Amino acid sequence: MKLRKGISRTLVAGIIVVIVIIAAVAFISLSRHPTTTTPVNVTHTTNTTTTKTNVTVPTTNVTSIPSSITVDEATPPVSVDPASSFDVAGGELLQNVYQTLVFYNGTNTSSFVGVLAENYTVLNNGTTYVFHLWPFITFSNGDPLNATDVWFSVYRTMLMNLGISVYVSQGLSVNNGLGFVGKLPSGATGTIELPNGTLQALEYAGYTFPSNKTQAYEQAAYDLAYILSHFNVSNQTIQKVMSYPYQAVVVVNPYTVQFNLQYPYSAFLAAISTSAGAVVDPVFVDEHGGVQIDTANTYLSTHALGSGPYMLETPLGQSYVILQANPNYWASKVPQSERNFMLAIPKIETIVIDYQTNEALRISDLQSGKAQIAQIDIIDLPQIIGSQGISYIRTHTHYPIMYNGTYGTVYVWGPSPQIDFLAIDAYQYPFNITNVRLAIAHAINATQIQQQVYDGLALSYVGPNDPSLPFYNSSIQGYTYDPALSINLLTQAGFSLTLPNGTTVNPGGTPFPTIVLTYQTGSTALQDEALIIQQQLAQIGIKVQLNPESTVTIVESYLNPPNSSSYPAFQLAANFPPVLSPIDPAIYLMSQARLHHGNPAFVDNPEINSLIIQAVRTDNPVQLQKIFNEITELSLQQAQYVWLDDFIAYTVTVHGIQGIYYSPGFDGLFYATIY
Incomplete structure (x- = not known):
């Protein structure tokens, strides 16, 4: 099951993590595999050596691309806030609306391609990561996105301490990544994931603290929450806090951000590739409730504004959501030769995701053409492709494979x-x-x-x-x-x-x-x-x-x-x-x-x-x-x-849907490559 966040966590000690995925089932409309591809080189820097990673993106070779498609899924999202989402359905929306610094390189879960980061460097035996951002990134509303937004987003996620955020906090929190036990806004006592070095960064900027360590940490956490809730990048004090070099995340310059881990964390790049590593717009956050320790932002749980290829047009709470292609998508400025699949430009303008809990209706919608993609359980696949197709898929030993049946196509990824x-x-x-x-x-x-x-x-x-x-x-x-x-x-x-x-x-x-x-x-x-x-x-x-x-x-x-x-x-x-x-x-x-x-x-x-x-x-x-x-x-x-x-893993579509790209890191479908 893959639930992910949404409810405040207030426990202590050891490794704190929670992810849930309650149920997801065997569907899974995981994603994609391009029907037609062209190689693209993406540069990333590891240690001090620059390497080229070959990845592929779909190319459009059809004359007619639908302006919209409908996708039937079984379970509605719980949250679309990167800092509190914990379910598969919410994760799918986040991966299409928000973006992370890097993401998995296709099916390779130990290799990563840049998304917001043009390249990155790993130093000091895996304890320092330096990311260099593309210089022209914007959120969908036109607000610029730079290193200060990364600092804001990571610290916000850590302080909120919900869902899968603990994976991001590993190695970045005080007390060797464990956080500390302090007083929460509710008055209860629980774990606060204070970014390491925050206390010293605030002192560097002129703040003073009590001599008692726990009290100092508590005050630093609440001071940080206040800064995040009243975030002004022109404020010299805030600039000084962000630039302090011995903290978890450092703003080196507008397009360079550095992460300082307290120990080698082999899952670090994977952790920041999840929705918990997504970058949010501080203006949007502060206009709608700001940041509170160990507390969800109810507005951002149902509304989203990111930098990704799609925008969430409808808030959560209905039986469907609509994704609209981002008209200001910054990735169009990335040279084609440097654009990987995660920087694909949307071809389909409108995606309607219908959360249809009735399996029979999902099948009917696909058969009638009402839906172009649907979550169909394995046991019901014969209704789409026939028992002969199931027999073929079961006996096939090489993945991926595609099978065209009476009512649709099944892409099987392995x-x-x-x-x-x-x-x-x-x-x-x-x-x-x-x-x-x-x-x-x-x-x-x-x-x-x-x-x-x-x-x-x-x-x-x-x-x-x-x-x-x-x-x-x-x-x-x-x-x-x-x-x-x-x-x-x-x-x-x-x-x-x-x-x-x-x-x-x-x-x-x-x-x-x-x-x-x-x-x-x-x-x-x-x-x-x-x-x-x-x-x-x-x-x-x-x-x-x-x-x-x-x-x-x-x-x-x-x-x-x-x-x-x-x-x-x-x-x-x-x-x-x-x-x-x-x-x-x-x-x-x-x-x-x-x-x-x-x-x-x-x-x-x-x-x-x-x-x-x-x-x-x-x-x-x-x-x-x-x-x-x-x-x-x-x-x-x-x-x-x-x-x-x-x-x-497999994906079920009507005939003719192409450009589906598969990565085990996708919570659902990545719609920008589909046509």
């Missing part, structure tokens, strides 16, 4: 970073009994789910890492499918079970209670997967009540403590990491600080917590492999997650 799993809360009865969790794990036949629900277009895996990410170890074996072992584990725990044939096992024991399985609505695949899980657990005498809920309802339920009946103790969920690094799933799924969103099973293992911190703070591959092996083994012992499927 294994995605999205995983599916069951999350079990060990704080609630009967799941607080280890044998119960192990019994459930051994009663689930993941292969059956992959075949019946996903028609074989899904792979087995052992989490928390996804097979598409570095350091995945395929030699580690997961739970065996063994119903007899499950029954034995439950009887050892003292339970009485009634099997489907009427046999009662351990009749003197405590009758096993009916349990509730929560999953996201809007997906036929998730519904069918839940039904199979219900049937499989029935075979060992466990009755399951299915509980389909909206994404918003599930997220809100995370606000309850893990021992509360209002917290979903048994969930069918998924993770689509916004940061394509093994650090992401480890933190999201296993970190002690779930902060309202992450770690839906509420794992709290001291060894895992320590290993996660070690993983964040090293880029040594041998050490990282050892760390992730240990996290995987410990997760199997905990038995709070049952790993189900790793999905094949």
Whole structure:
């Protein structure tokens, strides 16, 4: 599931991160692969050596490009504020409206192309990053975008401390990237992600602070929030603060910005490529509520103004949104020879995204031509391309492939970073009994789910890492499918079970209670997967009540403590990491600080917590492999997650839609390349 931010986080210690992606399902209208391409050179500087990275962008070779298209998707966005968005649908809008300094180079998740940055340099053993911006960038309203806006945006995101912002805060916050515990605007005590060096930068500009360190940090955080809420780049004091050289982010000159990390952070470029790294217009922010510590900006949650190829024409809150091509798009000034796919100029003027939760209607819209692109579950693909097409895709071994069916085209990209799993809360009865969790794990036949629900277009895996990410170890074996072992584990725990044939096992024991399985609505695949899980657990005498809920309802339920009946103790969920690094799933799924969103099973293992911190703070591959092996083994012992499927990524369109470009870093479709 990929939710991402939106609710204030107030917890402490260790690595704090949360990302959610509740549910996303196997769709996934991930993106794109150009039908026709031309090579383009993009310059970036690493260390002190300038290198050329070849990337490709689609070229238009058709005579008729539609002025608008409609896209049917299952789930509406929760937020479109880069500092508080946490869901896939919101992330898709952000990637089309806002921009980051760099982005993943196509399917290569360890190589990056410049977006706002014309080039960048990595210095000091990976602790210093210097970005040189294009000198003619503007927001869609014409406001100039330069290094001061980057400084503003990063510090704003860190202070707001919502959703996936913690990935950006790693290595940049005080206390070696952990932030500090202080008083929040609500009066409560919680973690404040104060950028490292802010206190000293303010002192450099003439501010004074108390001698008590915590009080000084608190005052510095609130002083910074005030500056951000009254941001004036002509103010000499603010200029002096931004130029202080020994802070997390430094404005070197109008078109050069420097990041100073406290330790080598191997996922840094990936982190700032997420929506949390997007650059916002300070004027727009300050005209609509400014910046508050650990608090969402309600206006920017529903309204957006960025520098990207599209503008959000309609605020959130309706059943659809409209994206309009940015008429002032600055990338048109970038020479064609230096323009990568992330700087493509939009060809389609208007994109209408219809959030249609009914799968049958999404299928009907695509078949009738009402929608040109639609989110269709794997199980329903035969209605679009026929069973012969599914058979062809399943047996094809090389990706990407394209299949034209009766009603549309399916572009298949290959294994995605999205995983599916069951999350079990060990704080609630009967799941607080280890044998119960192990019994459930051994009663689930993941292969059956992959075949019946996903028609074989899904792979087995052992989490928390996804097979598409570095350091995945395929030699580690997961739970065996063994119903007899499950029954034995439950009887050892003292339970009485009634099997489907009427046999009662351990009749003197405590009758096993009916349990509730929560999953996201809007997906036929998730519904069918839940039904199979219900049937499989029935075979060992466990009755399951299915509980389909909206994404918003599930997220809100995370606000309850893990021992509360209002917290979903048994969930069918998924993770689509916004940061394509093994650090992401480890933190999201296993970190002690779930902060309202992450770690839906509420794992709290001291060894895992320590290993996660070690993983964040090293880029040594041998050490990282050892760390992730240990996290995987410990997760199997905990038995709070049952790993189900790793999905094949694909996109469904009507015939004739071209220019779809695929990157696992996209939360949805990148519309600028499509025609």
